Amino acid sequence: MLLLLCAQLVGAQLPNAPLLCVAGGAGLALDLALRQWWPAPLVPLGRVRCDETVRQLLRDLLVLLGLAQLAEVSTAVRLLVVAGLLASYGAHFLTRGLAVLVRRRRTLPVVTRNIDTSGLRLSPAPPRLLTGAHRRMPLFAVPGTVGMLLTVATGQAAWSLLGVGCSLLLFAGCAAWLATWLLPGRRPPGTEEVIAWFQRWLDSYRPEVGLYFSGGSGTAYQANMWLGAIAALEGNAMVVLRERPMVQQLAPTELPVVCLPKVVHLMLLEHSTLKVLIHPANAPKTSQVLRIPTIKHAFVNHGESDKLSSCNPYAKVYDEVWVAGPAARERYALADVGVDDRDVVEVGRPQLAPVHPYAGPPPADGPITVLYAPTWEGWTTDPGNSSVLLAGEQLVTALLADPRVRLLYKPHPMTGSVDPRFGEADRRLRALVEAAEARRAARAGAPAPALASRRALLRRSAGPIAERGALTATRAPHDATTTRELARRTERLEELTARGGRPGADDMERMMCQSAPEEGHTEAVAAATRAWRAAFWAAQDPEGHLVLTGQRPDLYSCYNQSDVLVTDVSSVVADYLASAKPYAVVNTSGLDAKEFRAANPTVRAATVLSPDASELPELLASVVDPRRDRLAGARQELRAFLLGPTEPPSQVRFQRAVTALCARAAARRARSGSGSPAGLRE
Structure with missing residues (x-):
């Protein structure tokens, strides 16, 4: 983009009409293409105040400079072109100001989901083109820029006047259209009205x-x-x-x-x-x-x-x-x-019901599925929080070197959010797993085009989140049936879990669209999720390594696929113990194994792995041969110690705790003089 601006400047100063026209048109096309397909590089430019408006202004100034030297047009025409451009920018900034007013008026004091909002005057949000300057400016500027470049190339002043006039109409029409959202008929409910509605809902619900x-x-x-x-x-x-x-x-x-x-x-x-x-x-x-x-x-x-x-x-x-x-x-x-x-x-832990209990060792002719789920670095500087930085590469390398191992790598979603070094280490681990899978797939004879299309599908199936990350998997091309089934299940789950309506919808529009879920919606989502999990794992190569990020598949689903867990000191250990499967904890704390066990009760039934992963062969041997698993009894005891008894079920105990605390709250209200909201208001 900088090179094209420099080329424009050179073309305007030489002057050289072909260079100016090619550089100006290419710069505008590049801006539009980046905004449409790869907007990430434009973010840093916006942070240094070189946003889409500034970039377009620079392009227009350089074209005007060339127009003055290359085109034999009258002073009156040049003044009309400049006036039209100034009016276009004025209409653009007016639209931005109107967008701020509309957004503020549509910002409600209460935002809801699954609540009937028919008692409020809610309306759809304006189209994104009206409220998003980053989309509007380069798109509406196309006629004006192209018209001036045609005048430079042909010498015909009509092109400039026509192009700038079209841009002015677009910008002015956008401002007029957006202004209709400020009219009384589209005026959203006020704060007092929304609060009164919310209070009525509380009283009725x-x-x-x-x-x-x-x-x-x-x-x-x-x-x-x-x-x-x-x-x-x-x-x-x-x-x-x-x-x-x-x-x-x-x-x-x-x-x-x-x-x-x-x-x-x-x-x-x-x-x-x-x-x-x-x-x-x-x-x-x-x-x-x-x-x-x-x-x-x-x-x-x-x-x-x-x-x-x-x-x-x-x-x-x-x-x-x-x-x-x-x-x-x-x-x-x-x-x-x-x-x-x-x-x-x-x-x-009532949410652990989906975790399947231990069903024996993996088949003798099958792979050992290892789930490596390290935690993140945390907010504190406590040593040994995460193994990703100090032991991750040694551990992953050792696991991938064993031909019996199928590795599932699922990092914590916040890895690297505090310390960038952990994010860099996580990316290296992903690269190791992806490279190992590519080599394994090549040995298995999977063609490269099939792998590329498969990875694209799996990234889409990971779910609509801000940063999906990598999700790598392969499967023989003859398994097209499972691939189609995964695509179908993904589409169905996306349909049921869509939460935002159309792109560009604001909180008010989403409140209107999500006012009341259909009866049985939760059950339908749960059934679709179970079907998606089955389709996802059926679509995987049973020996293929995977990097799993994003909201799907969930961690509990990964538990059920694994034969052994490798993790850090974290809540993952306690949850995994619901399955009573073997597990290992990486010790990067600097303590020896005995001190590490004493300091962390969740490690009592674990194989302790040092940063060099030298204990891995013994761990894998105990997974394959239960007779060498000396920690099975300890895991059962630790499970009860960490999660409590299996009877009564956790949900029952959770309900009892809620009921008891509600009774305490009711008793306090009674002592304070009233047990009803009306009495409290009095």
Whole structure:
């Protein structure tokens, strides 16, 4: 782009009409092509204020310079062209200002999903072309730029006047069209009207328990893992969010979803029937909802591990801390962070129901499927948080060197988000796995075109997320049936889980489109998800290595495909123990194996791997031959220690904890003088 601008400058100064025309046209075409098919390189330009408007202005100035020297046009024509361009830019900036006004007016104080919004005057958002300057400016500037270049090439002034006039009409028409969204007929409901509507909904729905979540991009999985357990509770439940983008990042659910960005509106919950809020994560905005005295708060965490973050001192601010089993209770007692043991309630992990139990070793003639699922580097500098940087390459290299091993590599989605070195190490590991799979597939005789098309399909099947990452797999070309089935199942699942309507829809339009889910929608999504999982794994080469990122396949599905897990000290260990399969934990803490086991109870039944992975042969031997598996009994004991008893089921214990805490909230309301929202308002 810079070279083309320089070429334009040279063509205008020489002057050289062919050079100016070719460079000017190519620069505009490049800008449009990048915006359409590869917008990532344009992001840094926008950050340094060289956005689409500045780039187009530079192109137009250089064309005008050439027009003055190369075309024999009158002064009046040049003034008309300049005036037309100035008017076009004025209309463009007017549209940008109108877009800000429209966006502000359409920003509601409450954002919802799965709630009937027919009582509000909601309307569709303007087309993206009206509100997105990055799309509008280079596209509408095409007639003007092309017209001036034709004048440079032919000397005919009519081309410039016609082209600039067309651009002016486009820009002015865009501004006029967008202005109609400010007319009374399209005016959205005001804040007071929306709040009154929300209050009426609260009074009619009468929720008793809610899932409260606040977090940034990439953290939605922490709330998603609890949606099923919340939906299975008795009584009316809801989800309370604080960040607007999180409404669409939340997984499909029939639960009413409410986003309350401002504290003043969050406090409306104080005068509702809501008795208990369940918190899967700590966040700065959590302290705001803790001010509500009529609601009891329980912390469930999004996973349990031996990391220090699993016994955060912040947990003492909650009324109760709900943990999976005795291990977490003991962890809080040993940490001495102020959490009273009487406030710790063991509820198990109800979301682990999809994890299949151990069904014996892999077939003698089949591969050993190893799932390597390292955690991320974390917010702290605690040593040994993640093995990706210190041991990942040695470990992956050793696994890929064993011809019996089929490797599934599933990194934590936040890897590299704090320390870029971990992100670079993750990319190296992905490259190792992809190269090994390419070599294996070549030996198996898979043609290159089949591999390329297969990878494209698998990337699409990973799900609609911001950064899909790589997903590598191969299969013999004669398995076209399984490939078509995966494509069909992916399309069906995408159809059921579509959350945003058309591209360019804003929160108001999505509220209108997602006002009430069809009855049985959750069951349909669950069935489609199960069918997708079956189709996905059926479409894979049973010996092929995989790099798995994105929201699909989920971690529990990977558990069921694996024969052994390799991971770090994280909640992955406790969840995997629901299967009672062999597992290994990588020790990058600097402690010796004995000290490492003593410091981390989840490692008691694990094979401890040093950074050089020298213990791998013994681990794989124990997976193939159960007689060499000396840790099977220890895994059963540790499973009960970490996750609690299998009877009664975890969902039953979870329900009992909710019921008991709701009773405590009701008793407090009774002592305060009223048990009803109406009485509280009085």
